[in-house]
Amino acid sequence: MEACGQLKEDYDACFNVWFSQKFLKGDNNDSMCAQLLKVYKQCVEKSMKDHHIDLKDADIEILGTEKEAKVPEK
């Protein structure tokens, strides 16, 4: 969302450092960027509401569940 550009940039920068320096090295503690993610997500949610974007469908989790599309039998 355009309105959240700066917050996104700040969060993404933090996340990319966390992902390569911590997560890929076995550190699962994700508190490092939690606060940045929180304010950024709040902004995105508000922005979507303002633009009347309903994301009920987006909330559904499919990957890793029974709902995934199936590979046809050969």
Place this chain on the structure above:
Amino acid sequence: MVKYFESKTVFHFSWDQVAQGFWKRYPNPESTHVLSEDTIYREVRGNKLFSKRLLTKTNRVPKWGERFIGSPVVKIVEESIVDPQAKTLTTYTRNLGYAKVMSLVEKVVYRQSEENPNWTVAERSAWVDSQVMGFGRAIQAFGIDRFKKNCVKMVSGFNFVLASMFPAAVLPASHGVSTPVMTRGEKLKDAAKKASELAKSKANTLYATCEPSS
């Protein structure tokens, strides 16, 4: 009737590099159709990283398609799971809205190459479906064309990002961007472009290549 595709791409970068590059894929010179990219969910669960991003893209719609697809902006949900122990990155993307007109689901699994531990294999599956009476086949053919084009863009755009992030990994012989080695599978010729020929295709699985056609 859902059309199913598979393709395989080898990236000449390690899995760790590909996983890091995945989050920085946009923008790249091939991604001008990507308008926005936002993280709407992210959590570590049982040593794995679960993320959900919302992408908006512009999509060229053929003239005859305008009656079905009004807005050229498509919203896409991308779910992903990163498993650093197994060294797999799995992504699952689907379009929101227009699901009856054309639904395109793609699943990509990035894993370490068995051939070379410094390479990463991306196994891509795609499902294209349309429930529009009478136009279903034409829309599917359009979806196939879209898939093939996006496939090429995905690979060259991703390689561009990886090469700029990890220049040392690029082979000296290449010109800045490494050329991906493709597993061609059965080549589909140009059949995929033509709906009539598509209808004759009896195989359940089509192999689309991620190579530029020119």
